[in-house]
Amino acid sequence: MNDAYLNFVNSPFGARLAGSLGLPKPEVLRRYHADRPEFEGLVAVGAGPQPRILDALAGMIARTGMTGVAHESAGLWIALAHRHGLMTGRFEPVERGSTQGRMSALLFDATGIEDVTQFDSLYAFFHDALRSLGKCGRIVVFGRPPQGCANPRQWTAQRALEGFTRSLGKEARRGITSNLIYVAPGAEALAETTVRFLLSPRSAYVSGLAVHIDTVTRALPDFDWKRPLAGRRALVTGAARGIGASIAGVLAAEGAHVIGVDIPSAKDALDHTMRELNGTPLAFDIAAPETPAQLAAALDENGIDIIVHNAGITKDKTIAKMTETAWHSVIDINLAAQERIDDALLEAGTLRHGGRIIGVSSISGIAGNPGQSNYATSKAGVIGRVQGMASLLGERQITINAVAPGFIETQMTAKIPFAIREAGRRMNSMSQGGQPVDVAQTIAWLAHPGSAGVTGQVVRVCGQSLIGA
Numbered sequence: 001m002n003d004a005y006l007n008f009v010n011s012p013f014g015a016r017l018a019g020s021l022g023l024p025k026p027e028v029l030r031r032y033h034a035d036r037p038e039f040e041g042l043v044a045v046g047a048g049p050q051p052r053i054l055d056a057l058a059g060m061i062a063r064t065g066m067t068g069v070a071h072e073s074a075g076l077w078i079a080l081a082h083r084h085g086l087m088t089g090r091f092e093p094v095e096r097g098s099t100q101g102r103m104s105a106l107l108f109d110a111t112g113i114e115d116v117t118q119f120d121s122l123y124a125f126f127h128d129a130l131r132s133l134g135k136c137g138r139i140v141v142f143g144r145p146p147q148g149c150a151n152p153r154q155w156t157a158q159r160a161l162e163g164f165t166r167s168l169g170k171e172a173r174r175g176i177t178s179n180l181i182y183v184a185p186g187a188e189a190l191a192e193t194t195v196r197f198l199l200s201p202r203s204a205y206v207s208g209l210a211v212h213i214d215t216v217t218r219a220l221p222d223f224d225w226k227r228p229l230a231g232r233r234a235l236v237t238g239a240a241r242g243i244g245a246s247i248a249g250v251l252a253a254e255g256a257h258v259i260g261v262d263i264p265s266a267k268d269a270l271d272h273t274m275r276e277l278n279g280t281p282l283a284f285d286i287a288a289p290e291t292p293a294q295l296a297a298a299l300d301e302n303g304i305d306i307i308v309h310n311a312g313i314t315k316d317k318t319i320a321k322m323t324e325t326a327w328h329s330v331i332d333i334n335l336a337a338q339e340r341i342d343d344a345l346l347e348a349g350t351l352r353h354g355g356r357i358i359g360v361s362s363i364s365g366i367a368g369n370p371g372q373s374n375y376a377t378s379k380a381g382v383i384g385r386v387q388g389m390a391s392l393l394g395e396r397q398i399t400i401n402a403v404a405p406g407f408i409e410t411q412m413t414a415k416i417p418f419a420i421r422e423a424g425r426r427m428n429s430m431s432q433g434g435q436p437v438d439v440a441q442t443i444a445w446l447a448h449p450g451s452a453g454v455t456g457q458v459v460r461v462c463g464q465s466l467i468g469a
Contacts, residue, residue, distance in 0.1 A: 367468025406462025
């Protein structure tokens with residue numbers, strides 16, 4: 001859907017008017033396009049005392065083709081960069097008002113910080129470098145998972161990084177994202193997929209994230225960074241149109257064979273979407289009691305590697321006015337159907353070892369919404385499934401995660417009354433709504449074979465929404 005205000009304030013006349021009146025000016029976000037470079041520009045690197053991921057990070061940056069420059073806090077960087085054949089130099093602040101030489105990303109290794117008295121290097125780096133970050137730039141801070149820390153002081157210091165990175169995301173503006181990666185000791189090599197995602201324009205609408213990378217007990221399978229899902233099969237529910245069609249399209253572009261599921265009344269749209277992707281359409285009502293067994297039978301011969309539970313409905317009313325039918329149907333389609341389908345496919349072995357389960361939750365499931373007690377319950381339940389099943393599925397090397405979209409420009413949000421729609425668009429650090437592709441790209445990251453260390457997590461795709469922040 002078109003955002004008229006965003007387009008206006010980014011026109012020559014609109015920009016001048018917005019500036020003279022002091023109106024907010026949302027940045028046109030840089031999103032991924034296959035015909036444009038995914039990684040380019042300068043990366044400024046800083047570090048706290050005893051940084052533990054700098055060596056692995058130098059290798060990752062070298063493989064993207066970006067150039068890293070060292071802030072004075074990262075004294076080890078230049079030697080490590082040379083070891084990995086990475087072009088490097090010293091960080092020099094960009095003069096105020098200059099557009100030349102701006103950084104594409106700021107990276108800070110805080111993994112060695114063990115006490116709050118060691119935050120000075122964190123302050124110094126971002127105090128010196130933040131003004132040098134260009135439009136739609138990226139901030140990524142690396143820490144250690146607080147739950148694995150040796151003592152309460154270290155736990156305190158590492159947990160404090162979440163408040164820091166989220167504050168930066170709200171201060172930086174200009175389409176800049178700010179995220180935190182907690183890397184467990186020994187999981188450094190597993191962080192690369194996440195680092196690439198957060199540095200890439202694929203993560204344009206993901207900010208304020210604190211993602212945990214855990215160790216895994218098996219080696220990662222071989223894959224091509226350009227088509228990492230080649231040879232894999234993905235089941236996407238609600239795939240006929242909207243966000244579901246976008247998810248199917250991105251997974252197909254990453255190399256997956258997509259099996260799209262939608263209700264029989266959407267069969268024509270589903271057939272069209274799958275035909276364009278060389279996918280397989282399956283017209284099933286996921287709420288029907290016989291559907292899980294039918295899906296297992298239809299998929300039995302080849303199995304699947306990825307399940308994306310995208311299908312969902314809304315039937316909004318305050319609880320006092322809500323009918324029992326509206327309550328039950330939303331809970332059943334948005335949540336209980338996921339449980340039944342996963343149970344059937346896991347029991348039949350249709351979802352293979354090393355597979356991915358990805359649910360679509362919502363900011364409503366995190367913060368709640370008036371008139372959406374049924375919807376918020378179902379979406380909070382998706383989060384509960386992710387958290388409750390992660391360790392159980394780990395025995396089969398299957399990850400389970402969820403995305404929680406905020407305001408996304410779809411046909412559904414186009415029907416929201418104007419004032420509420422505008423509030424939804426502007427109440428985030430990007431001051432705009434997201435696009436279906438933002439949700440789809442995040443799901444593709446979670447589905448990636450290199451994301452084996454990411455499980456049991458909920459990723460907000462909301463431009464760092466102020467609701468439930």
